Amino acid sequence: MGVAGSLSGPGGGPPGPVMDRDEIDRALARLGAEHEAIESSLLALQDHAGRRLLEGAELTGVTRDRWAAAEQSIALLWGYFDAYSAALTGIRDVRARRRWSSREDLAELTERLRGPSVTVANPATTGAANGPAALSVTGPAKLSERFTLEGLVARMNELYAGSLDMVVTADAVWSALPARIDLLSAELQRTRTLAHSVGVRPGEHPSGDDLESITHELTTLRAQVISDPLAFWRPARGSSAPGGGRPDTDRYDRAARALEDVRREIEAVLGVRQDSEERLIKLRSMLSRADRTLSEARAARGEVLAKIAASEVPAVSGPPIALQERLATAAEYRRHSQWHRLSPLLESLEQEAEDELHRARESLTAVTAPLAVRAELRGRLDAYRAKMARHGLAEDPVLIERYDAARRMLWSAPCDLRVAEQAVLRYQRAAAEALTPTEPGGTGSADRRGDT
Numbered sequence: 001m002g003v004a005g006s007l008s009g010p011g012g013g014p015p016g017p018v019m020d021r022d023e024i025d026r027a028l029a030r031l032g033a034e035h036e037a038i039e040s041s042l043l044a045l046q047d048h049a050g051r052r053l054l055e056g057a058e059l060t061g062v063t064r065d066r067w068a069a070a071e072q073s074i075a076l077l078w079g080y081f082d083a084y085s086a087a088l089t090g091i092r093d094v095r096a097r098r099r100w101s102s103r104e105d106l107a108e109l110t111e112r113l114r115g116p117s118v119t120v121a122n123p124a125t126t127g128a129a130n131g132p133a134a135l136s137v138t139g140p141a142k143l144s145e146r147f148t149l150e151g152l153v154a155r156m157n158e159l160y161a162g163s164l165d166m167v168v169t170a171d172a173v174w175s176a177l178p179a180r181i182d183l184l185s186a187e188l189q190r191t192r193t194l195a196h197s198v199g200v201r202p203g204e205h206p207s208g209d210d211l212e213s214i215t216h217e218l219t220t221l222r223a224q225v226i227s228d229p230l231a232f233w234r235p236a237r238g239s240s241a242p243g244g245g246r247p248d249t250d251r252y253d254r255a256a257r258a259l260e261d262v263r264r265e266i267e268a269v270l271g272v273r274q275d276s277e278e279r280l281i282k283l284r285s286m287l288s289r290a291d292r293t294l295s296e297a298r299a300a301r302g303e304v305l306a307k308i309a310a311s312e313v314p315a316v317s318g319p320p321i322a323l324q325e326r327l328a329t330a331a332e333y334r335r336h337s338q339w340h341r342l343s344p345l346l347e348s349l350e351q352e353a354e355d356e357l358h359r360a361r362e363s364l365t366a367v368t369a370p371l372a373v374r375a376e377l378r379g380r381l382d383a384y385r386a387k388m389a390r391h392g393l394a395e396d397p398v399l400i401e402r403y404d405a406a407r408r409m410l411w412s413a414p415c416d417l418r419v420a421e422q423a424v425l426r427y428q429r430a431a432a433e434a435l436t437p438t439e440p441g442g443t444g445s446a447d448r449r450g451d452t
Contacts, residue, residue, distance in 0.1 A: 018103070019110045024095060027113050031088055031149070038156065042081060045074070045164060050171025061228035063170060070166040073159040080120060080156050087118045087149065116146040161242055166230075168243030173229035176247040181222045184256055188214060191263050198269045198339040205340040207265045210258060217255050272343040276334050279346055283327055286353040291319045293360035301367045308370040309414035316363050320356050323349065373417055378410050381424050384431050393434050402427040
């Protein structure tokens, strides 16, 4: 039977009717097969890789305590097996006395096969240091125990299952976790090297501190897994099979997730190193456009104040000196390969530079708004004059008078936009009236002249 199985005992019960020769021969054949299966299982347990590792490891915690008990159980198993083998040999010797066993032989064989015929020394009294027999709380311990063959196999089954579970569990943890920890440690070392190349070091960057913490955790975790594997085992609920469960990987998983977060952070910093020059050039260009736009707005404000009367012109802020200084700091970080500091600075600068350029453009728009209004009024006035010319009304005295009045206001400085707008509206109304057909007997132009 395989190592993962359990030892099974022969059928049969307490001594009853004397067995005949055929029953005895069948029982001996069954016992022989059983003996071979038990021996194979014990030898497989003895050669199990997990047992050899347990024997050579410096164990701690729950594993040390359980292995001490398991070693005693394995020693007992071999003692019980020796007793079982001796009992089977004795039964075979009795059966081999005669080809046709006598009534007395059959009775003896029946007793040995079904009765408590196996005597085993009590391990509690073996090698007692303080006397021939150890004392229990109820009195002197028994020097030996008696078993039926079936009871002895049941006892071996119990010890075997516990010992095998211990060995299989420890081997499963050692097979799963240390190798995974070693792979993660190798990945950690690669990440540490990459982090060092971009200036991410402990005490200087949070990710550097995280790498130190992960390194300590993996080192501690591996040592604990090696010395106390049973502390990292989750038994399966409701399972009684040896090794039923799985390794507890919670701490390993947390370390792996933390390392992945750090790795992404390092890759982001590495990306900054690769494209930082291009980003700095774009930032300089953006701040330069914002500065030029503000300069244009300041010049336009002076023009507006000189040419437009009775108009509120907003003030224009100065050049983005603070952003220029921070941009110089970013360039300094790049020259000294301080990528971990450059990365967040570039991100904030890019957003602030965009905002600064947007504010500069809004400032220019707000400052030049009066000039835009004057230009719109000029364009509207000339457009209506051209329209009148197409209708043959360019020489209309009323239109000429009102056009000249509006033009003087729009082309003089300072220009009062409110008054100029009213003059343009008067010209528009006069043009509209001129285009309206005159009723018979009406005066037309004379009536418009009276409106001037």
